[in-house]
Amino acid sequence: MTQTSPSPDSFPTFHDQPSPYKKLPAPLAHATFALLEESLINSADELIYLLESWLTYLGWSWIAEYTHHPEAHDEALDLMLFQQILESRRSPSVGTWAYIGSSIARTFRQHNWSLQQQPLALFAYGAPGDKTSTLSRLLAYRNNFAHGSFSAVIQDILTHRAMLWELVQPLVLPPFPPLVFWDPEQELWRNADYDATIHTQDIKSEKPPTPYQTLQRTTNGQWLDLTHMFLIQRDEETGFSLHPIALQSATHEERRAIFETNPRVYKHLQAYEDKRQGKLSFPPPDSVDCPLSLSQRTTYQERLRNALQQEGKNKPNFVLLLGYPGSGKTHFLTDRDFLSSWDHVIPYRITHKSITTSSTTFARYLVRKLHQIFELPPPSFTSQTTEELFEQLNTLLQKMGTSGQTLLITIDRFHEAYTPYREESHRLYDLLVYLHDIPGQNVQFLLAARPGYRDDLLRDHQLELPTAEYEAKERYHELLGEMGLTNTDDSPHTEEEIHFRKCILHLLGKHNQPMTVFEMCDALRRYKEEHPDAFASSLLFTPHVERALWELRPTLRWGRYKNGPHESEKHFTCFCQAFAQWAQETLP
Structure with missing residues (x-):
């Protein structure tokens, strides 16, 4: 179906009446002004810049909504935000901001959580894979021509201007509730839009006023503390307004403070940080189904034990146990009778797209376990580079190799070890390659994986379990x-x-x-x-x-x-x- 492009008169806020853009939040006001200053035929770049500014601002608004909500909590959503905000070494891309905002919005709809910022209900990201939504069409337009100076067809620009204005217009103030900030020089609260004095006693906040504390009143009369997400910006045209902080220049402590407002989110943050430091636990399951008969299990256990304990080289032994889902791999990694052949066993399990795919998390986990075996004080990883961490682990494993004690390290779902975690330069697989030739024959690795992922899986020996009916x-x-x-x-x-x-x-x-x-x-x-x-x-x-x-x-x-x-x-x-x-x- 052919899209009918509107004339410029159909959206006067971009042409005949430019004043409404001054009531937009500062980043959107500046982006809109740049769009209006450029000639229509050459304004595609500026149109794309306004789309990116809108996605960024809306993404931050959704983060503020989630982290200040009295009921909202979702562990999967928390993990995504920790990875995007804390782990990234640069600001999220425009696609990432769309992903962040749409993920939070979709979670709110699924749980039917009320909104403290009602205007957020006016925005629709569209469903995953929906190529017909307004945002999807704008992103497709942006991806085709992003940041390349060019002259586009005027009618095409007009069409996408009208589509973008549908998204931007609800942010014209009001309807967002009033914004105020603490002015440390004048020692009073200022209205972020009209520069009016607001008496301190009129604002009910559990936190005492601090320099540049930014508050936004919600529809239920409460206040959101936006200090750690937005900065006050003053402009001659727009007055006071909020501007999202730049993540690439923010310290880790400043990023972390974003999640401290909501006790439930903060609890998940503390657990996440513990895991990043290698504080993981993999208790054995109460029971694991194994389709093999007792005689078959005994045969495979003996073959595994012989392969792991094979002598003739002064380095760790790597044995790969292959099997399709339901074949019983986990049984061999958790069977107490089988594992009793070693003095020490360190279990590890990789889960899809989780922190367990991190090579640094895995290394810290092993270092902690080895410190416990050697009765050493708990390790500290402060200011430690990845290379120094790997070398520390190398030294401890060499010590184990010469101690006369035997150690088995089991890794379940090893086929996930080829996926790098976030922006880490080393995969978990790369770390094991590094450890493969360390001196010491008393250290063995038992790796369980599904077939069909990679042909170069790390191994000295390989054993494949028979296929079984997997009815789960x-x-x-x-x-x-x-x-x-x-x-x-x-x-x-x-x-x-x-x-x-x-x-x-x-x-x-x-x-x-x-x-x-x-x-x-x-x-x-x-x-x-x-x-x-x-x-x-x-x-x-x-x-x-x-x-x-x-x-x-x-x-x-x-x-x-x-x-x-x-x-x-x-x-x-x-x-x-x-x-x-x-x-x-x-x-x-």
């Missing part, structure tokens, strides 16, 4: 999510690519026997004929199918069969019958 259907969606096959903001695939991969799993479940790449291409073509809108025809190109199959390997069993006297061809199927049936009935 409630975990299947989690399995897809780990491969990026769910419609979330951080998925590496587009909505169409996700649907295409789900179609492949559906056809594998329906076919119920091994298929080759070319057989899958034929099946996809037939599916496309029956469902024309399922995915683009370009995805039927054989390399696209091969890539999708490669990425689906954690859920597939692979094999080869003879195709002539000198050739063999790969074939694949779902890793178990229960998953195949679920894929046929549920996907795409």
Whole structure:
């Protein structure tokens, strides 16, 4: 459908009556002014800058809403904010601000939490993967032409100006409740919009007035303390207004103070910081299902023990235990009888996209455990570089190797060790490569992983468990999510690519026997004929199918069969019958 572009007269605030922009928050007022100063045909860059300013300001407003809310708390949301605000070495990108704001807004809707800043209810980010929302279309426009000086089609600029003004207009003051700040020079409260004096006793705040304390009245008469999120800025045109702080120049203490207002969020922050310092616990489960018979378990335990304790080299032994979901890997890593062969056992478990994928967190965890074994004082990691931390761990493991005691370090879900955590330059895998050649044969590593992730998994020996029926259907969606096959903001695939991969799993479940790449291409073509809108025809190109199959390997069993006297061809199927049936009935 062709979009009808409005004339300039349809949004007079950008043309005939520019004064309303002066009542916008300072960063948006300046961005709008820059847009109005530029000629229409050359204003695409300024339009994009206003979009970025709006996303940043709104993202901070949602953070303020969440961290000051009396009821709101969500551990997953807290973790995302800690990673984006505390861990990043630079300010979030425009896409990240859209992700932050939309995540908080979506969580508020899911829990039906009331808003203290009612104007936030006027903004709609759109659902993940929704390409028709106003914001999605503006971001697509921005991504196509971001920050490249160019002359765009006037009608195109006008269309996107009108779309952006729909988002910006609700921020024209009022409707946001009044903002005040403490003026330390005059020792009084000032109104951030009209420079009027407000008596201190009229503001009920549990905190005493401090320099540049910024408060915003909510719809229920309470006050939000925005001191750690916004700075007061004075401008001849806009008067006093709030300006978001620059994260790239903020200290860690200043960033941390953002989360101290809400006791529940602050409690999660303290737990998060403890984990970052390696204060982790992995208690063994009460019981772990193992599909193997007792005789099979005994056989595999003996094979594992022999591989781990193999002599003939003066360095740690790395043994990789491979198995599809439900094959019993965790049983061998937690079985007390099996683990009793070592003097000390240090367990570790990596979970998808969590702090446990951090190489520094893993190193600090091991250092703490080794200090306990050697009865040393608790370690301090203050002002310690990554290289110094790794060297400290190296020294302790060498000490263990010459102590006469045996140590087994178990790592469950090792296939997640290839994913770097946030902006760390070292993956957990890189740390283990570094430790692979340290002196000392009394240290062994038992790594459990799913097949199909990487061919260069770290190992001296490898043992693969037989495939079993994995009927925990409630975990299947989690399995897809780990491969990026769910419609979330951080998925590496587009909505169409996700649907295409789900179609492949559906056809594998329906076919119920091994298929080759070319057989899958034929099946996809037939599916496309029956469902024309399922995915683009370009995805039927054989390399696209091969890539999708490669990425689906954690859920597939692979094999080869003879195709002539000198050739063999790969074939694949779902890793178990229960998953195949679920894929046929549920996907795409």
